[in-house]
Amino acid sequence: MLAIITSPGVLVQNGTPSRAIIQALLNISAAGSAVGVTSNLSKPAWFDDAFKGSKVKFIKTDARQNGSVIKEIAKQLNIDPYNVLVLAGKSEDMQMAKNGRAILIAAGWSTDRTIRALGIQVSDAAELEALVSLTHGWTGHWWFEGEKPKYRARALADLSGYGRDVTATQQNFARKLTATVKSGGPQLTALTLLASRSLLIDGVYEVENLLWGVYPSSQVSTGGDDEVLSDFTHRLRTTVSLARFAKRDEPLFIRHTASEKRSLNRGADRTDPTDQITSMHLNPWYKSRLRGRNVIIVDDCTTHGLSFGVAAAFLAAGGASSVTGIALGKFGNTMKYFDIVINSDPFKPIEADQFESAPCVFFAGENDPRAQQSLITLIP
Structure with a gap:
């Protein structure tokens, strides 16, 4: 099982929630992966309507940067942190992933220079789904x-x-x-x-x-x-x-x-x-x-x-x-x-x-x- 964690800012483009990214997360959730949106702020007003009827969860937590939310999610799902993918849009997301020992994926549409310099990036919703699908099917280790x-x-x-x-x-x-x-x-x-x-x-x-x-x-x-x-x-x-x-x-x-x-x-x-x-x-x-x-x-x-x-x-x-x-x-x-x-x-x-x-x-x-x-x- 995989878990996909991101933050509200990653889902917003030009000040508006991105229908394509939200739909990708809905599809990923429906395919069997756990999906969560986490922030130290209150749940966005648009969240419930965007993810209505799905298993996508909002997770409010303080000090996301220390990675404890990743470790807690992994514990609740009975998976290892390396089975958690963090879709990052800003430095705080990156710190959450690294300190939580998760796989870090950069949102290619982010304007944050730190995020744009990261190794694994997705350019759009379709690429995000494809990458998650690949990871879901990759159960091996080194040959x-x-x-x-x-x-x-x-x-x-x-x-x-x-x-x-x-x-x-x-x-x-x-x-x-x-x-x-x-x-x-x-x-x-x-x-x-x-x-x-x-x-x-x-x-x-x-x-x-x-x-x-x-x-x-x-x-x-x-x-x-x-x-x-x-x-x-x-x-x-x-x-x-x-x-x-x-x-x-x-x-x-x-x-x-x-x-x-x-x-x-x-x-x-x-x-x-x-x-x-x-x-x-x-x-x-x-x-x-x-x-x-x-x-x-x-x-x-x-x-x-x-x-x-x-x-x-x-x-x-x-x-x-x-x-x-x-x-x-x-x-x-x-x-x-x-x-x-x-x-x-x-x-x-x-x-x-x-x-x-x-x-x-x-x-x-x-x-x-x-x-x-x-x-x-x-x-x-």
């Missing part, structure tokens, strides 16, 4: 999750059956993902929501000193934050993290030399980290800012898991406390765990003799079959 001594790994969906040729499939999926991230719209919004909900199930709000980053592409960095996954990662951060530590145009990793695109070279040893390590380094901007941080690294897809092992080695050398690698898709059952130690300054280029790597081993983990087809369906 894959595993824990190892130096880092943990997560993958949103299994893409093993998506075509027979893994190499061609990986290229195809990467192109589709890139297009989705660049074009935005409902698909990107839905992708962000699925990843956000899985992070909330993991208790990401309780993790202190978070830092978010993107594993770099094989191309030389241009000096800006232009990786195709950067915007997606910032969307995740604003949705599920209380932290504000993240700087635009300062990527965590710098690719100083183009690396071999591993998916294109079938004959190469795809578990050898040398090319990856010697072609990149940590951004010096983070040299005094990385120590003690718990870092989440996002990559589009993984097969052998080398990117997570390499990222973990750099981040450990830079002083990070923990590393979690998140891939949107995982191919096959060949993911490895890499125990790599960098013996030089990770904020400068690394030579081939400046790191040590133990033989990689199988990265065992747990699978949740409910998540298997999510991305394939989402990005056709």
Whole structure:
């Protein structure tokens, strides 16, 4: 079961209650989700007439910003806070969602700059209904999750059956993902929501000193934050993290030399980290800012898991406390765990003799079959 919580101001456009948004909430309620409109002010005069005959409730509460109303609603409905969606129109709504550990959705018609900068947005009533419907049907968690001594790994969906040729499939999926991230719209919004909900199930709000980053592409960095996954990662951060530590145009990793695109070279040893390590380094901007941080690294897809092992080695050398690698898709059952130690300054280029790597081993983990087809369906 889901609960949808919003405030009266979100339902008013140009000084008048929006019939389209009200009808969307009525439809969502009729479909089985709990819907509530909350405020620390009295119930609007138009509310009873707008929601007559429905189960939509008005909830008057003080200090909404502390999130207690979210926790109370979740308790009454016997659901977890990550099954509560908050449609936010102003900063107080955002604070209510974050402090209540709910999923935060921005009303795209809001004029509040803080709200317009949030990651998950709906532009109109139809998109709101579609997003709620998607969330209602998403009962899974990560397709894959595993824990190892130096880092943990997560993958949103299994893409093993998506075509027979893994190499061609990986290229195809990467192109589709890139297009989705660049074009935005409902698909990107839905992708962000699925990843956000899985992070909330993991208790990401309780993790202190978070830092978010993107594993770099094989191309030389241009000096800006232009990786195709950067915007997606910032969307995740604003949705599920209380932290504000993240700087635009300062990527965590710098690719100083183009690396071999591993998916294109079938004959190469795809578990050898040398090319990856010697072609990149940590951004010096983070040299005094990385120590003690718990870092989440996002990559589009993984097969052998080398990117997570390499990222973990750099981040450990830079002083990070923990590393979690998140891939949107995982191919096959060949993911490895890499125990790599960098013996030089990770904020400068690394030579081939400046790191040590133990033989990689199988990265065992747990699978949740409910998540298997999510991305394939989402990005056709």
